[in-house]
Amino acid sequence: MKRVILLGLLALGAVMVLLPFLWMVSVSLKPQEEIFTASARLVPRAPTLANYWQALTQTSIPRYLLNGVIVTGGILVLQVLVSVPCAYALAHRDFRGRGLLFAAILAALLAPFHVTAIPIFLGLARLGWLNSYAALILPFTATAFGLFLLRQAFGRIPGELIDAARVDGLSEMAIAWRIAFPLAMPTVIAFAIFSVTAHWNDLFWPMIATTDPQLATPPRGILFFRDAESGDNPGPLMAGAVLITAPLVLAFLLSQRRFTQGLANTGLKG
Template sequence: MTSNGFTPARVARLAVLSFGALVFLAPYIFMISTAGKAQSDIFTSSLSLIPQQWFFFENFAKAWSRVSMTTLLFNGVLVCLLILVFQVVVAIPCAYAMAKLKFRAARAMMVLVMLGLLVPIHATALPLYVAFDRVGALNSYVALVAPFTISVFGIFLFLQFFRSMPDDLIHAARLDGMSEIGIIARVIVPNAWPAITAFAIFSVVAHWNDLYWPLIVVSNQAYATPPLGLLYFRAAEAGDDYGALMAATLIITFPLVAAFLLAQKRFVEGITMTGLKG
């Protein structure tokens, strides 16, 4: 390391970043601490992160026994995976057409995409609920997945990424006799994995943590997603057992943390490349 490795500016940046990381990690650290405490240890006047008595095993055992944690995790993975697959299958062709094809409605489609980004799920929740109720689709995976199969954010993200791809690559594929579908499958998708990974993180985190929509369309615990399962957990005699509740929260949030850590490099790469201009 060079002698000027720790300059005042570098030390200041590291200090600010470390403080920011501590602020963002504080809730998770507190969650881990509470998950290892007994009930009497939680409600004390002194604030201590280290438990006086280690109750990790007991709290995690309660978390697994009081609700069907396996069902919650399975539903969360299945719903998020189905939503992600449908969103990618729809968003990539749409973004490719808007980025690389010339047609009259391109500008109008771009306006619709931008307007779609402004419409929250809360604005369409009531008519969607009535529609699913009329067709008898409440308390089903269809009700949990169908409203999110088209992601305007996904279309916008892929559009920015595809604009940075060279047109010569597309022209060469057309000269080789590829159809537009073939170009998407054999040229666009293999080169779009950084953007797909970045979008996957956004999509999975949003829908794994979503409580609003499952709370509306699901009343059967067999179809409950992880956040909704926490409500059932608290309602089932565990309202004041915060140690077990924090243990259940840790179990539910761990898959997201693990997935992000595994995909961190591609996520950063995808976010960086979607900001490039073609």
């Protein structure tokens, strides 16, 4: 009975979390006359894909999705290129100030990006990089969270394996990329999911760094779409929201097992 009650509470919590998403999908499949009714129905009486067609063909939603792929992909690639060798050095290289540096990384985890947004904005303005992909990508190249995750994962690799690679003549950079990186792949995938989700859904920085609709990321694009295109018809707006949310859900479902394994390898899973 205790297990049944626990599962029932978990199911109720899942329904409460999923209900807004189910309602979003439901509205996206309804014609306009069915949306504005006195009664609320979760299942559409006459499902239609017209809202999706309008969102894809009569708005800039495809452009916003492409911008999201470019920005999140660019951020993830640069973060991995910077974090892997740095995390490897913190885990397997002995140098002066290593403990202090790791403590600084832990302290950086406590500082939200909003604290540094103004100086970053001023620096990009002086360089003339505002309203560009560089303004959306470069501020997130160094990531304390990624360094922490990968350092924890690399720290679980036996030192004897690293020493054997050195004896075989591999350079430290080669060890980091050819040995440590593949062994920590579940953690890399977990970090990739965190990174892509955070920056795909980010609205704060794109609203500050860009004003050009052609550079709008998906959340910023939804605001342009709402103001300029949807008007009194929320159907296409909800269809656009579904199109923006679906890639994240699909990516998580495809990599869920590796995601859980990656968190376990870092010691964050209780």
